[in-house]
Amino acid sequence: MLHIIPDDKRSTILRSAFEVFVTYGFRKTSMDDIARQAGMSRPALYQVFRNKTEIFRGLAEEMMSGAAAKARAALMRPGSFHDRLKAAMDESILDVHRFIEQTPHGLELMGVNDEIAADIEERWCDVMADVVAHGIASAVDDGELDLSRTGSTPESAALVFMQAMEGLKSDAMRGKPIEHHVDALVRFVSGALTADRP
Numbered sequence: 001m002l003h004i005i006p007d008d009k010r011s012t013i014l015r016s017a018f019e020v021f022v023t024y025g026f027r028k029t030s031m032d033d034i035a036r037q038a039g040m041s042r043p044a045l046y047q048v049f050r051n052k053t054e055i056f057r058g059l060a061e062e063m064m065s066g067a068a069a070k071a072r073a074a075l076m077r078p079g080s081f082h083d084r085l086k087a088a089m090d091e092s093i094l095d096v097h098r099f100i101e102q103t104p105h106g107l108e109l110m111g112v113n114d115e116i117a118a119d120i121e122e123r124w125c126d127v128m129a130d131v132v133a134h135g136i137a138s139a140v141d142d143g144e145l146d147l148s149r150t151g152s153t154p155e156s157a158a159l160v161f162m163q164a165m166e167g168l169k170s171d172a173m174r175g176k177p178i179e180h181h182v183d184a185l186v187r188f189v190s191g192a193l194t195a196d197r198p
Contacts, residue, residue, distance in 0.1 A: 009044075010058070016039075017029075017038075017052070017055045018059055019037055020034055020037050021056070021109060023104070025108050025109070026109060026112045056116060057120060070088070070092045071092035075088050081194065082186060082190035082191075085186050090182075093165065101172075110172070125166060130158070131158075132158035132161055137154040140154065144195060152193075157193060161185070168181050168182065168185075
């Protein structure tokens, strides 16, 4: 689930920490646990990260940038805007939620993310809004979408969409499935923006 490509010490630590966090939870995980999983000494671990909070924030950065890259790739594929937007949300957000929810400590990890990485998530929401705006703008250029009926710009439409997605997070935090809500939101937005065909 965590896609960290570089094979260096920092990446090894992040991969190892991810495995330990999803197995034991953030609060019960120690730096010793992470060092052991990474196959290194504690002093070597401390040369890269000062504490497990810093490691968790590093993981949040990796996951957020990976999610944005997946959304960007999905929005560039062939197919209808509806299908591209649905795939973008499914592969960048819902896949992560589904995986985390299946782990023994998923709800705890989502809560910890809000506590210690809220600023990272806020930046990620801005990045995602930008990614969706580019996808909308491209579809407008291709004549697939028409924003004139809504009086919106690609940026304002994307912001409204991502704010609605963020609003669904509270249900996900309570362990409720949100897939059907996301599907409804994607249908609504793509339907409202799709150009009339002659």
